[in-house]
Amino acid sequence: MMKHIEEVKNNLQDEIKLVTTLKDADQLKIKYLGRKGIINDLMRIIPTIPSDQRASFGQQINSLKVEITNIIEELIKKFSSETVPKAKKEIFDVTLPGKHPFVGKRHPLTQTIDDIKEVFARLGFDVAYGPEVESEYYNFEALNIPADHPSRTDFDTFYIKNDVLLRSQTSTVQIRIMEKQKPPIRIIAPGRVYRPDTVDARHSFMFHQVEGLLVDEGVSFADLKGVLNQFIKTYFGQNVQMRLRPSFFPFTEPSAEVDISCSICGGNGCSVCSYSGWVEILGAGMVDPNVFKAVHYDAEKYTGFAFGMGVERITMLKYGINDIRLFYENDMRFLSQF
Ligand code: PHE
Secondary structure, three states: OHHHHHHHHHHHHHHHHOOOOHHHHHHHHHHHHOOOOHHHHHHHHHHHOOHHHHHHHHHHHHHHHHHHHHHHHHHHHHHHHHHHHHHHHHHOOOOOOOOOOOOOOOOHHHHHHHHHHHHHHHOOOEEOOOOOEEOHHHHOHHHOOOOOOHHHHHHOOOEEEOOEEEOOOOOHHHHHHHHHOOOOEEEEEEEEEEOOOOOOOOOOOEEEEEEEEEEEOOOOHHHHHHHHHHHHHHHHOOOOOEEEEEEEEOOEEEEEEEEEEOOOOOOOOOOOOOOOOEEEEEEEEEEOHHHHHHOOOOOOOOEEEEEEEEHHHHHHHHHOOOOHHHHHOOOHHHHOOO
16 A cells, blocks of 8 residues: 555656646646545545554545645646746737827818918907808809809809809808898808819819908908918918909909918929919908898998908918829828828
């Protein structure tokens, strides 16, 4: 019987040498200490042993069990403490380069519209919107452009059916706002407009405008100039110059076209400004009394100014973009630069 116990001890010593992982140690535990393990096998022989030897055999098995338990638990402890930091190291290797998460951005035209809104918000302007599908009344008649007016061709228009059209200018929103509100009025109106132009580097059948309208008592052309100057200096930079040229719009009188010193060449002359040093960015003027008549405002009491600018155009000037089509192609190589 004692031979049995010695054999078990020797075998265990050999097997311990083969343990290299936590799994090996666990398996050894099952082999020796499990329900059908070697120790339990020895226990089962106890009743068959002559009674005078039984007690001492039992004691020896018990001390063997304690000894084996200690050895195996020690092994388990050793390998589990080794395994944990090893696994941690594999998961959190702080020396590996990180992955760049993909971050979405606003479209450059949306950014420009947001920038414009911010500048005018500081000057007390609210933001207003109007429909893109319009009637002739809002796109033309109320803006002092009757059916036979020669300037209708300047605002060439997509017709959906008789008297239903895609607006060719955001000036429609002037009328919609003044119909609903009494002065004082101070709004900007960003949005899409449509004109049947052939698409090329400078033209598109759809583009964006921001309209501005201010109506109150005693508003003068000097106020218009002051507001536009403030906008241009804030948006393009303090060094950019502004100039006004006399022009004509049916809904403003007097009217002006507003140029800025070319932001690409700094006014020295380049292909963008046709070597003039100036580029046109918007149309503006004092609201024509006929427009006030259409919305039942007292033209004796109120005066106001309006302006309209092309969003694509000012974005192209600010960032030196030479082809309007880039805005609509959704090419990530272009869009991710803004
Ligand atoms: N609606 C004009 C255009 O599209 C711009 C403009 C707006 C001019 C307001 C004067 C006043 O060209």
